[in-house]
Amino acid sequence: MSSETPPPPAVETAGLSRNYGDTLALKHLDLTVNQGDLFGFIGSNGAGKTTTLRILATFLAPSGGTAKVLGHDVVRDADAVRHIIGYMPDFFGVYKDMEVTEYLDFFGACYKIPSAKREQTVTDVLELVGLSEKRGALIGALSRGMQQRLGLARVLIHDPRVLLLDEPASGLDPRARIEVMAILQELQRMGKTIIISSHILSELQTLCNRVAIIEKGQLIYSGPVQGVRDQLATGRVMWVRVSTDIDQAVSLLKSHPQITGVENLDGRLKVTLADHESDHAIVADVLVRGGGRLVELREDELGLEEVFLRVTKGETQ
Numbered sequence: 410m411s412s413e414t415p416p417p418p419a420v421e422t423a424g425l426s427r428n429y430g431d432t433l434a435l436k437h438l439d440l441t442v443n444q445g446d447l448f449g450f451i452g453s454n455g456a457g458k459t460t461t462l463r464i465l466a467t468f469l470a471p472s473g474g475t476a477k478v479l480g481h482d483v484v485r486d487a488d489a490v491r492h493i494i495g496y497m498p499d500f501f502g503v504y505k506d507m508e509v510t511e512y513l514d515f516f517g518a519c520y521k522i523p524s525a526k527r528e529q530t531v532t533d534v535l536e537l538v539g540l541s542e543k544r545g546a547l548i549g550a551l552s553r554g555m556q557q558r559l560g561l562a563r564v565l566i567h568d569p570r571v572l573l574l575d576e577p578a579s580g581l582d583p584r585a586r587i588e589v590m591a592i593l594q595e596l597q598r599m600g601k602t603i604i605i606s607s608h609i610l611s612e613l614q615t616l617c618n619r620v621a622i623i624e625k626g627q628l629i630y631s632g633p634v635q636g637v638r639d640q641l642a643t644g645r646v647m648w649v650r651v652s653t654d655i656d657q658a659v660s661l662l663k664s665h666p667q668i669t670g671v672e673n674l675d676g677r678l679k680v681t682l683a684d685h686e687s688d689h690a691i692v693a694d695v696l697v698r699g700g701g702r703l704v705e706l707r708e709d710e711l712g713l714e715e716v717f718l719r720v721t722k723g724e725t726q
């Protein structure tokens with residue numbers, strides 16, 4: 410029998426808590442991010458995203474619980490963690506009067522990359538973020554999107570295995586956002602684990618293979634994006650039209666225990682099923698058996714953002 414131990418998760422927190430005075434910013438957060446994930450960390454403002462990422466980045470001590478990055482404890486093994494993570498804070502100062510290469514060279518020196526190797530490293534990361542043409546430019550002269558990509562280049566300089574990016578797309582125009590997302594996909598292909606936070610679920614829905622949603626410092630969902638709707642949406646809505654008597658259709662539908670609501674809206678019926686596991690075939694079945702003729706049956710695709718907003722509505726301080 411093989412005695413191989415499975416690789417540690419990229420990130421694992423257990424009962425992670427943090428308070429600021431009387432404010433409980435994180436309450437027993439259990440989070441697992443697997444190696445190779447492009448992981449979306451979602452929550453409305455004040456949910457605790459920045460607090461979590463700062464703890465993982467060893468900038469902030471937990472008040473309780475543990476957090477590990479690739480098996481290294483962020484408190485006991487902080488130095489090891491710092492070498493394997495690249496942390497991009499939500500706000501970082503840009504050195505407007507510095508040239509792009511000077512800036513990256515400076516951070517390369519901070520990570521003790523030997524000077525002989527630094528020039529190549531800087532060239533490589535600039536290439537990766539699509540800023541090769543701007544190597545001699547002053548940072549202050551770059552667009553917001555380019556500055557954000559430079560921020561990414563900076564966290565890549567020591568070739569970290571895990572990237573912690575705090576709302577890297579916020580404040581970017583759609584085009585600049587797409588450019589950043591494309592870079593993140595490329596980094597995932599290179600084998601890096603990426604955790605990206607956002608307060609907009611739909612912004613990450615096509616990008617990430619897994620997401621976690623937190624609210625008031627607590628985990629409310631963790632898993633694939635497709636699962637969010639199933640787990641968080643209550644009820645399932647179908648739109649129905651019949652060519653037979655509509656009042657008869659309404660009473661047929663209302664008689665079924667798994668159908669919790671039927672509304673006649675200008676000849677179209679809005680039918681609500683008890684839960685997401687209810688099979689929409691129920692609707693067709695009930696009608697056809699009762700002698701009704703179905704001309705339309707369509708599921709209401711509740712937008713992911715709508716689900717998210719409903720779940721988090723009014724929950725932030």
Ligand SMILES: Nc1ncnc2c1ncn2[C@@H]1O[C@H](COP(=O)(O)OP(=O)(O)O)[C@@H](O)[C@H]1O
Nearest residue numbers: 429432434452453454455456457458459460461
């Ligand atoms: N330095 C701080 N001092 C006091 N309260 C803080 C501090 N930082 C964050 N908080 C509070 O902790 C909670 C979580 O904040 P934060 O982690 O920044 O959330 P997010 O990044 O999801 O917006 C909020 O209630 C916030 O007001």
Ligand SMILES: [Mg+2]
Nearest residue numbers: 458459460499
């Ligand atoms: Mg934040």
